[in-house]
Amino acid sequence: MHTVAMSLARFVRTTNPYAVDAAITVFVLVAVSLPFVFPRPGGTPGLLAYLLTAGTAIPLIWRRRVPFTVLVVVALATIAGKAVDAPGQPLAYGGLVALYTVAAIGGRRQRWGALAATFPGVAAGVAFNTNRMSEYFYTFLVFFTAYVLGRLSHARQERATVLEDRALRAEREREFEADRAAAGERARIAREMHDVLSHAVSLMIVQAEAGPVAVRTAPHRAEAAFDAIAAAGRDAMVQLRGMLGLLRSEAGPRGPQPTLAQLPPLIDGVPVASLRVTGEPRAVSADVELAAYRIVQEALTNAVKHAAASKVDVDLDWSPDALTITVSDDGVGTGGPGGGHGLVGIRERATACGGTARTGPGVGGRGFTVEARLPFPA
Structure with missing residues (x-):
């Protein structure tokens, strides 16, 4: 039973709200129309009684747009139907749905106005019906329960909104931290590439400039200069390949970084x-x-x-x-x-x-x- 209720609640949340309102309106209209389809012995209800009874259901189609107005119309139609002795159901379905809606999505003034209009209307309806104390108690209790359920729905919706906003802020903070980490990593790689290239190119330039002089004055030193140029170029290429590999695959393992043991070379x-x-x-x-x-x-x-x-x-x-x-x-x-x-x-x-x-x-x-x-x- 609990699983069925959860599935129904999930279906209602994910369905178009106006489709839900239309379904509720049809359900209430069918429920209040049953006494006219199967009239009680001793008389047939007239057209005016049915129109007033339908007036307690049809306005529910606009319950999300103008909840307080719908509640007032439904309450007036209910009282007028009792006045002309229209047959009804044990529960005022339209009034309950309208009061629930105002409690769930209405503002503070609308809620206070709903309470001020509903309970006198309920008292008037009971007075037109049986005017018994037990019915007063039962009807007031049912409408009060509808109001409380509407407030609970409002609180649940507010909590869901707060959690959604919190999750959105957390997602934005994660994106900000990721962007900041990426910027830091780019800066680090830029420093690494600057250090590697500047050092290697500087050595190659110095050795290349000294090469022609060494060729003329000390040929054996010229060979060492060219070897130094080649070694500097190879070292730069190895380190650049490692950094470029890191850029290509962020999830891949990083190569070993230079250490103090590599300072003498x-x-x-x-x-x-x-x-x-x-x-x-x-x-x-x-x-x-x-x-x-x-x-x-x-x-x-x-x-x-x-x-x-x-x-x-x-x-x-x-x-x-x-x-x-x-x-x-x-x-x-x-x-x-x-x-x-x-x-x-x-x-x-x-x-x-x-x-x-x-x-x-x-x-x-x-x-x-x-x-x-x-x-x-x-």
């Missing part, structure tokens, strides 16, 4: 660079390792490409609470075109790890220094 690829490590190295998070590698890579790129440095010193200072990276050169600074994006990327990477980064002229105003401090989590 990176620095060895820059002929003018040297590495010095102080303190006791320790295990750090993958974010710190990647940030440290990219900061050194970008600083080397700036020194070679923009500062035209002949010497670059990379210092890694391991303290108990942080890793301090210092990259200093003897060049002319990084004020050339393209240097600004790399320095911004250095600061962003340090900040993302909870650290700080400082860039500026070296000691005595000579050269350029990049210093980044990456703290260890407590």
Whole structure:
């Protein structure tokens, strides 16, 4: 029985509301017409009695559009039908449906007006009928129940609306978070591609420019320069393939990111660079390792490409609470075109790890220094 009721309620919710109203109107009209089809012994109801009785059902077709007006019309038709002694049913079906509708979808004033109009009308109808106390009690109870059911339907509809709005807001928040995550991922990939390409292209340019000079003065060094160009190009292609693969398939596994163990090969690829490590190295998070590698890579790129440095010193200072990276050169600074994006990327990477980064002229105003401090989590 409960399953049948649930199915019926689901059918009513998913059906066109005006089709439901038409069906209710027909049902009530058929119910109130039965006494005219099968009249009681002793008399045949007249046409006026039937018209007044039909007036308690037909207005229900407009119950959603003008609920209070429909209730007033149905109540007046019911009272008038009692006055002409029209045969009726034990329950005023039209009045019950009209009162339920006002309670469910009417405003505050309409509801109070419905209560003020219905119960005096009910009292008048009972007075025209039997005028017995038991019928007063029964009829008032039935109409009060219809009103309460209408208010419960209104509360359920309001709750469904609130839940729907909440779900819509949650969906919008999820879309916003997804868009923000996508923007962050695009920014991260842009930084990665900038670091990879800037470093590789800078090395290839430097080695290519030194190649002709080495061919004339030291042929054995020319071969090393060309080998360095090829190695830088291959490394850039490998990293670019990994990032492009990530873009093609977001759900696919990511390739391994650079770590601190790969810093010596990176620095060895820059002929003018040297590495010095102080303190006791320790295990750090993958974010710190990647940030440290990219900061050194970008600083080397700036020194070679923009500062035209002949010497670059990379210092890694391991303290108990942080890793301090210092990259200093003897060049002319990084004020050339393209240097600004790399320095911004250095600061962003340090900040993302909870650290700080400082860039500026070296000691005595000579050269350029990049210093980044990456703290260890407590």
